[in-house]
Amino acid sequence: MSAKHKGKGPQALTANELREGFVVWLTKGFEWSLDFKDALLTENSDLIEKMRSFGDSQEHDNIIVGVYFIDVDSESGLPVRYREKFRVSGPTYDPEQKFKNTTKG
Amino acid sequence: MYRYDEFDREVVQSRVNQFRGQVDRRLKGAITEDQFKPLRLQNGLYLQLHAYMLRVAVPYGTLNSDQFRQLAMIADKYDRGYGHVTTRQNIQFNWPELTDVPDILQDLADVQMHCFQTSGNCIRNVTSDPYAGAAGDEIEDPRPTAELLRQWSTMHPEFAFLPRKFKIAVVASPNDRAVIKAHDIGIEIKANEAGETGFHIIVGGGLGRTPIIGQTLHPFLPREELLPYLEAVMRVYNRYGRRDNKYKARIKILVKETGIDTFRDQVEAEYATLTPSDIAVSQDEVDRITAYFNPPKFEDLPQTSKTLTKHISEDTDFADWVEINITPHKAQGYSIVNISLKPLDKAPGDITSDQMRAVAGFADQYSLGELRTTHSQNIVLPHVKQDDLYALYNALKAEKLHDANIGLISDIICCPGMDYCALATARSIPLSLAIAQRFKEPTRQKTIGEMQIKISGCINACGHHHVGHIGILGLEKAGVEFYQVKLGGDATETAAVGDITGPGFSQEELIDGIERMVEFYLNHKEDGERFIDSYRRLGLPKFKEVLYNAA
Numbered sequence: 136m137s138a139k140h141k142g143k144g145p146q147a148l149t150a151n152e153l154r155e156g157f158v159v160w161l162t163k164g165f166e167w168s169l170d171f172k173d174a175l176l177t178e179n180s181d182l183i184e185k186m187r188s189f190g191d192s193q194e195h196d197n198i199i200v201g202v203y204f205i206d207v208d209s210e211s212g213l214p215v216r217y218r219e220k221f222r223v224s225g226p227t228y229d230p231e232q233k234f235k236n237t238t239k240g
Numbered sequence: 241m242y243r244y245d246e247f248d249r250e251v252v253q254s255r256v257n258q259f260r261g262q263v264d265r266r267l268k269g270a271i272t273e274d275q276f277k278p279l280r281l282q283n284g285l286y287l288q289l290h291a292y293m294l295r296v297a298v299p300y301g302t303l304n305s306d307q308f309r310q311l312a313m314i315a316d317k318y319d320r321g322y323g324h325v326t327t328r329q330n331i332q333f334n335w336p337e338l339t340d341v342p343d344i345l346q347d348l349a350d351v352q353m354h355c356f357q358t359s360g361n362c363i364r365n366v367t368s369d370p371y372a373g374a375a376g377d378e379i380e381d382p383r384p385t386a387e388l389l390r391q392w393s394t395m396h397p398e399f400a401f402l403p404r405k406f407k408i409a410v411v412a413s414p415n416d417r418a419v420i421k422a423h424d425i426g427i428e429i430k431a432n433e434a435g436e437t438g439f440h441i442i443v444g445g446g447l448g449r450t451p452i453i454g455q456t457l458h459p460f461l462p463r464e465e466l467l468p469y470l471e472a473v474m475r476v477y478n479r480y481g482r483r484d485n486k487y488k489a490r491i492k493i494l495v496k497e498t499g500i501d502t503f504r505d506q507v508e509a510e511y512a513t514l515t516p517s518d519i520a521v522s523q524d525e526v527d528r529i530t531a532y533f534n535p536p537k538f539e540d541l542p543q544t545s546k547t548l549t550k551h552i553s554e555d556t557d558f559a560d561w562v563e564i565n566i567t568p569h570k571a572q573g574y575s576i577v578n579i580s581l582k583p584l585d586k587a588p589g590d591i592t593s594d595q596m597r598a599v600a601g602f603a604d605q606y607s608l609g610e611l612r613t614t615h616s617q618n619i620v621l622p623h624v625k626q627d628d629l630y631a632l633y634n635a636l637k638a639e640k641l642h643d644a645n646i647g648l649i650s651d652i653i654c655c656p657g658m659d660y661c662a663l664a665t666a667r668s669i670p671l672s673l674a675i676a677q678r679f680k681e682p683t684r685q686k687t688i689g690e691m692q693i694k695i696s697g698c699i700n701a702c703g704h705h706h707v708g709h710i711g712i713l714g715l716e717k718a719g720v721e722f723y724q725v726k727l728g729g730d731a732t733e734t735a736a737v738g739d740i741t742g743p744g745f746s747q748e749e750l751i752d753g754i755e756r757m758v759e760f761y762l763n764h765k766e767d768g769e770r771f772i773d774s775y776r777r778l779g780l781p782k783f784k785e786v787l788y789n790a791a
Contacts, residue, residue, distance in 0.1 A: 154267065155337045156292035197269045201287065217719045218289070218658065225290060226659035228587055228669040230322050 142206040145176040147214070148186045149222070150199035158222045159199065165189055167199060171214075171223040176207050241302050241610060242387050242532045244352045251395070252349045255356070259283050260342035267339070282362075284355025285341055289662045294336045295358040296348060300368035300386040300410070301329035301613040305600040308611060310351040312596035318344050323596065325581060325589040327653060327702055328407070329367050329613045330358055334660055356394055361402045363393035363474075367409045369417045370614040373533060374622040376570040379431050382412035384530040385439075385466070388521065391529075392467050399474055403481035404489035406474075407446075414733060419615060421445045421454045421735035422707060424491045425473065430460070438462055443473065443503070444495030449699045451706035451737045452492040455500045457507065464523075468516035469507070476506045536608045536623060541573020545626035558633050560682065561644040566629065575626050577607070579619040579636060580643040580651065584676050587669045588654040589617030598639045606632050615704075616653050618646065649691040649758070650676035653704050657697030657714060658721075664697035666714025666721040671695060671747050678751050679758075688758055690770045692731065707731040709772045710754060711738045723750045727757075727783055728775045739780045741787055753787045760786040 148161040159167035160174035165186075168174065177183060183204070190202040206215040214220050221227075244252070259279070266276045280286075284295040296311070303311075311331055315323050318340045319333040326332055336344060348354055357365045366386045373381040389408055393399065399406070409418040412429035420426025426442035439461040445454025461469055480498070482488045495503050552559040567576040579599065581589050591599075599619060603611045606628045607621035614620055624632060636642040645651045652675060655661065657668030672695055679685055694708030698715075705711030711726035722744035729738030745753060758771070760783065765774045775783055 151287060151291075153273075154339050156287060158290055194273070195269075197267060200273050217716050217721075218664075220719075221658055222289060227667060228659045228673070230320075230587065230590055230592075 142204050144215075145178050145207040145209055146183055146186075146204045147171075147174040147176050147207050148190050148202060149174075149205055149219070150190065150194070150202035153197055153200045161186055161190065167193075174207075176212070241304060241383075242299075242529070248352070249349075252352070252354050255283070255354065256342065256345045256349050259345055263338060263342050278360070280338075280341075281359040282356075283341070283345065284358035285336075285338070286359065287662070288334070289658070289660055289664075291335050292338055292341070293660070294333045294341060294344060294355060295326070296331045296333070296353060296355055297358050297365045298329050298331055298353075298613050299390050300366055300372065300383050301370050301615075302372070302383060303611050303613065305603040305609045305611065307351045307353055308596050308600040308603065310347060310353070312593040312600070314344055314347055315593040315596065317347075321594075322590055322592045324587070324656070325591065325613045325617045325619070327615050327617060327655070327704055328365060329370070329615055330365060331613065334656075361404050361406075363389075363396070363399055363402075363406045363408060366390050366393070367407070367418055367423075367615060369411045369413065370612040370620045371417060371567060371576050371622065372412070372612075373535060374569050374571075374574075374576050375413055375415075375417075376568050377415055378411075378413040378570070379437060380412050380429060381533045381535075382410045382427075382429055383533050384526070385412075385427065385429060386410045387529050387532070388467070388526065389470075392470075392521075399478070402474070402478060403483045404486065404491075406477075406491065416731075416733040416735070417614075419704070419707065419731045419735070421733075422447050422451075422704070422731070423454065425470065426454050432460055439466055441469070441473075444492040444500070445735075446490055446492040447701035447704060447706050448490065449487060449701070450490075450493065451701065452496060453735050453737060454492075455495065457500070457504055464520050465516060467521065468514050468519040469511060471519050472507045472511040472514060475510050476503070480506070535571075538571035538574060538623070539625070541571075541625065541627070543572050545573060545629075548626045548629055551630040555630075557644070558630060560686070561633055561642060562629060564644040564648065564686070565646045569623065571623075573626055575624050575629060577621040577624045577629070577632065578614075578646040579621065579641050580645050581618050581641075582645055582651050582676065583640060583643050584650070584673070584680055587656075587659075588652055588672055591619070595639050595641060598635070599641070602632060602635055616651065618651070644682065645685060647690050647692070648685045649679045649688050649693060650685060651692075652676065653692070653694040653708070655696050655698075655703035657695075657703075658716075661697060661702075663700055664714070665699075665716045666697050666723070668695040668697035668703060668712075668714050671712065671714065671723065671750070674747060675751055675754065678755060687762065688771070690772075691758075692729075692772075693754075694729070694731075704731060705729070706737045707735060708738060709770075709775070710757070712750070715744060720746075722746060725750070725753070725787060727780060727787075728772065730772060741780070741784050749790070752790065756786050756789070757783055 409423045410427040428440040441458040442454035443457040565578045612620040654672040658664040692709045694704040695712040696703035696705040707729040724744040726738030730736040
């Protein structure tokens with residue numbers, strides 16, 4: 136998969152970690168965070184191109200899997216798509232109440 | 241129950257070793273995700289909305305207590321302390337990490353379990369009656385046939401790349417407890433007038449975005465022809481099933497477009513080219529498999545347990561539980577116990593590791609070490625002495641597994657929905673819990689009687705909404721969830737796809753609407769009528785009016 140950017144408004148780059156499988160977002164420091172609050176949000180096309188290139192290389196290097204851009208609402212700062220909001224919040228029904236994208240234990 | 245022979249063991253163990261190597265190569269980058277994905281799916285490993293998900297096969301829903309304890313161990317060691325029973329009798333873990341999966345598969349293999357046929361375009365895990373071997377209405381145990389199909393279909397090279405997935409269910413009683421008419425192939429073992437047994441073969445049923453009730457392909461197939469005949473069906477499907485459009489690739493579409501009579505001719509023509517004896521297994525092999533399912537030695541017990549009668553008269557909660565959750569057993573003095581996984585505060589089908597261990601213990605103590613998963617996402621202890629029911633009830637109570645709601649309005653079938661599933665369009669678990677909450681009062685549930693509410697969080701219909709008395713489909717538009725309603729569906733031997741009502745509702749509106757329909761039913765029902773019976777008599781327009789009329 137290649138992270139093609141076709142969206143509108145601010146963009147964030149997301150994927151799943153290859154090993155643990157958890158949802159991650161690309162940060163300002165070009166690292167992956169389990170917390171959407173750390174996500175780099177930008178409309179700058181040069182920066183978006185750098186994100187794309189970094190995402191592809193990270194996928195190639197087997198750090199992450201399924202990388203893609205998401206639209207972010209500029210007012211709320213949250214993803215536009217309903218599904219992406221769930222990837223940020225985790226399940227609203229969480230039997231162990233310990234979602235928060237943390238690893239087990 | 242079936243025990244692996246050397247061959248089974250070798251196949252499963254070699255698959256574990258193979259997958260360990262595949263994961264290792266994936267992590268080192270020797271294979272790409274595109275190459276790895278089909279390999280992990282062949283081992284039941286999906287990448288879901290938040291994390292990986294591992295689906296463990298439970299062939300025909302039968303487990304022994306050691307296997308259930310191992311699942312509890314896996315839930316604790318590698319996951320988050322719980323498992324989830326699916327609508328195809330399997331068990332899912334929602335949070336495994338890729339690096340742990342080879343070890344999980346090894347732990348499963350150690351107790352004769354695996355994740356074969358839980359994903360991909362192959363013949364999936366064969367499902368069956370959860371009361372198999374215990375039900376009073378069965379003409380034989382359907383599991384030897386299901387096991388034969390499992391062995392035939394496992395890694396069958398010709399059927400590894402079918403146009404789409406393929407689901408088979410087997411029952412051996414006139415009362416269908418495995419929804420066989422909503423399967424690609426449904427098999428009913430039945431007896432003819434001469435007392436011989438054979439197979440009623442139903443084909444082309446399915447739910448998903450195009451719900452279709454299966455049709456009779458063969459009314460009474462001789463036993464020895466089962467595998468060659470099914471092989472002919474699979475070949476016709478493999479040849480003519482559509483591969484150009486994923487949504488038209490299931491056999492139900494082929495049968496519908498071809499017509500059942502032409503399809504049957506094609507199967508017969510294909511069958512004529514086969515050498516049945518090359519495909520059919522010997523009677524010795526059938527006998528060997530069947531022997532694993534020989535009925536356990538039931539004790540010679542009186543028809544009615546005095547202990548049971550006494551406790552029923554003394555404890556009304558227990559009496560309710562017996563009335564609602566207990567099913568007659570074929571052996572005198574025994575009962576089939578349904579353990580509800582539908583408490584008011586838990587997602588339908590979820591069970592914690594502590595509960596799994598407890599249930600495994602109850603299976604050992606009270607049910608000859610055996611338990612079952614059901615497509616309605618509950619657990620069954622198949623062989624419990626009536627004398628033990630009260631002790632078992634109290635033990636279940638201590639584990640919060642004593643809800644008396646089997647077949648009632650709060651016994652809802654529900655897919656994981658948007659809370660967990662990558663395909664979902666809306667949540668289903670919170671709606672299910674809210675409906676159960678609205679109707680939580682036990683007396684009211686009993687008064688309403690049999691009611692099957694089924695909820696799916698997308699059109700793929702894992703929650704069986706097409707065949708619910710009240711079927712609910714969750715959708716989303718512009719960030720708002722809404723729910724469409726079907727009425728009059730039926731998941732039994734009189735299977736029917738529900739009627740579409742109309743525009744969708746918010747969660748709150750929907751629950752109010754359900755309540756109005758329930759009240760309408762209670763006010764208009766005739767003697768002995770269930771909700772579904774009144775619906776059939778009074779019809780869609782009346783119920784629809786009540787559903788939509790908020791005034």
